[in-house]
Amino acid sequence: MTHDQKNILSVRDMSHEEIDVLLSVAAKFDQSEFTGHELDGKILAVLFFEPSTRTRMSFSSAMMRLGGQILNFGSVAASSVVKGETLSDTIRVTSGYADAIVLRHPKEGAARLASEIAAVPVINGGDGAGQHPSQTLQDLFTIRKSMQLENIDVGVQGDLRYGRTVHSLANALTKYDNIRLHTIAPEGLELPNYLRQDLTDAGMEVIAHESIEEIISALDVLYVTRLQRERFPDPAAFASFAATYRITSALLARAKPSMIILHPLPRVDEIDPAVDALPCAKYFQQAHYGVSVRMAMLHEVMRP
Amino acid sequence: MKRVGNEGIVISPIKNGTVIDHITPGKGLTVIRILGIQTGTPVTFTVATNVMSTRGGRKDMVKIENRELMKAEVGKIALVAPDAKISIIRDFTVAAKKSVEIPSDIAGVIRCPNPNCITNTREPVESRFVVHPRGFQCWYCDTVISREMDISDYI
Numbered sequence: 001m002t003h004d005q006k007n008i009l010s011v012r013d014m015s016h017e018e019i020d021v022l023l024s025v026a027a028k029f030d031q032s033e034f035t036g037h038e039l040d041g042k043i044l045a046v047l048f049f050e051p052s053t054r055t056r057m058s059f060s061s062a063m064m065r066l067g068g069q070i071l072n073f074g075s076v077a078a079s080s081v082v083k084g085e086t087l088s089d090t091i092r093v094t095s096g097y098a099d100a101i102v103l104r105h106p107k108e109g110a111a112r113l114a115s116e117i118a119a120v121p122v123i124n125g126g127d128g129a130g131q132h133p134s135q136t137l138q139d140l141f142t143i144r145k146s147m148q149l150e151n152i153d154v155g156v157q158g159d160l161r162y163g164r165t166v167h168s169l170a171n172a173l174t175k176y177d178n179i180r181l182h183t184i185a186p187e188g189l190e191l192p193n194y195l196r197q198d199l200t201d202a203g204m205e206v207i208a209h210e211s212i213e214e215i216i217s218a219l220d221v222l223y224v225t226r227l228q229r230e231r232f233p234d235p236a237a238f239a240s241f242a243a244t245y246r247i248t249s250a251l252l253a254r255a256k257p258s259m260i261i262l263h264p265l266p267r268v269d270e271i272d273p274a275v276d277a278l279p280c281a282k283y284f285q286q287a288h289y290g291v292s293v294r295m296a297m298l299h300e301v302m303r304p
Numbered sequence: 305m306k307r308v309g310n311e312g313i314v315i316s317p318i319k320n321g322t323v324i325d326h327i328t329p330g331k332g333l334t335v336i337r338i339l340g341i342q343t344g345t346p347v348t349f350t351v352a353t354n355v356m357s358t359r360g361g362r363k364d365m366v367k368i369e370n371r372e373l374m375k376a377e378v379g380k381i382a383l384v385a386p387d388a389k390i391s392i393i394r395d396f397t398v399a400a401k402k403s404v405e406i407p408s409d410i411a412g413v414i415r416c417p418n419p420n421c422i423t424n425t426r427e428p429v430e431s432r433f434v435v436h437p438r439g440f441q442c443w444y445c446d447t448v449i450s451r452e453m454d455i456s457d458y459i
């Protein structure tokens with residue numbers, strides 16, 4: 001790692017101010033305030049050791065919009081694994097081919113290791129069940145589009161035990177003032193104790209609720225995640241939870257008019273499709289913001 | 305066996321080396337392991353386990369001949385035996401004494417409990433843990449070994 005190498009590995013490493021600067025740049029890009037030459041002559045190595053079409057495409061699109069070029073290592077990565085090459089060696093080699101690397105890898109901590117070896121900036125495109133900063137920044141960006149990131153009530157509903165997007169978002173929100181986290185989850189899929197401890201240690205108020213009905217009218221943000229069938233003991237248990245945890249227009253009638261709904265997608269049955277047409281449904285916009293946010297990330301690490 | 309110090313009957317005197325006293329009972333062998341001493345290593349060492357301490361209660365003691373511990377090694381010992389006292393012996397007398405201090409950044413000692421961590425693969429990388437409000441956190445994958453867990457399981 002070179003001394004002034006800028007990496008984006010985890011939102012945890014970023015200060016509140018650094019996040020704000022990045023999101024402001026993303027907001028400019030989102031308003032088409034860019035020339036398309038910001039990253040002229042730059043090459044981004046897209047190094048994916050596991051499939052993820054959306055993340056790869058949105059990073060590629062972001063790079064191209066800023067005038068940069070893509071070097072896609074998809075199959076090369078796979079073939080070097082087959083040949084038994086270590087990630088460290090692959091990174092050493094690809095460092096010489098590009099101005100930055102975006103890495104997706106199945107092992108947690110892979111991106112941090114890569115950043116210590118690479119001679120160019122590394123962006124974490126998701127490592128195993130670990131960090132996925134572009135997703136978290138995209139979530140923060142979507143909230144910030146609608147309201148100030150302070151003094152708000154954020155509800156998180158769904159699989160809070162395994163849902164890593166919720167974990168990262170909750171951690172990131174501790175950097176902001178006076179945010180209350182309201183959790184709604186089926187038994188057995190509640191927020192892990194260690195995370196609840198970390199959040200409260202960081203000064204966040206975390207309140208668990210039996211049902212969404214009891215808190216819906218107080219929320220500014222409702223973040224819904226997918227319930228996975230395989231996490232439930234039997235199909236009947238899943239069906240009963242799926243019915244209870246469904247967001248419907250009737251439920252939303254009691255929400256604040258300014259409340260927004262986020263979802264990392266793909267969605268299954270958690271949100272009634274009739275909700276999509278309501279102004280509070282921000283999840284598809286949230287997905288579109290992914291490109292602007294990734295443009296800001298690439299710009300941040302490669303700008304001259 | 306010759307009596308050394310106040311409670312040294314279980315440890316015979318050495319000319320040069322290191323004595324680690326007041327080790328948490330049961331952790332003497334872990335200390336040996338942390339120091340990279342295995343059977344087969346050409347080092348003479350003695351471990352006394354569950355000996356009565358003059359401070360009351362029990363303790364482990366370790367004596368290593370012809371080796372003076374380095375600062376980094378002393379820090380590692382603190383992970384499992386925070387009350388340990390180290391005496392450097394030169395020519396049968398205590399030449400220096402130090403207590404151990406828990407380091408804030410530990411490389412290469414703790415094995416990450418997360419099987420999916422990049423440090424548990426073939427990558428040529430040393431494990432690294434840093435202090436966290438709940439214990440020690442893997443620098444790479446963020447897994448925390450909390451104080452309720454026995455860290456010596458991962459050493």
Ligand SMILES: Nc1ncnc2c1ncn2[C@@H]1O[C@H](COP(=O)(O)OP(=O)(O)O)[C@@H](O)[C@H]1O
Pocket residue numbers: 308309310311312315316317318319323325367391393395396397398
């Ligand atoms: N030459 C030696 N060989 C082996 N152990 C020794 C020697 N000299 C001192 N020790 C041990 O090192 C520790 C520190 O020694 P000392 O300062 O005399 O005792 P204490 O700290 O208990 O007052 C004690 O456990 C003592 O038994």
Ligand SMILES: [Zn+2]
Pocket residue numbers: 109416417418421422423442443444445446447
């Ligand atoms: Zn780890």
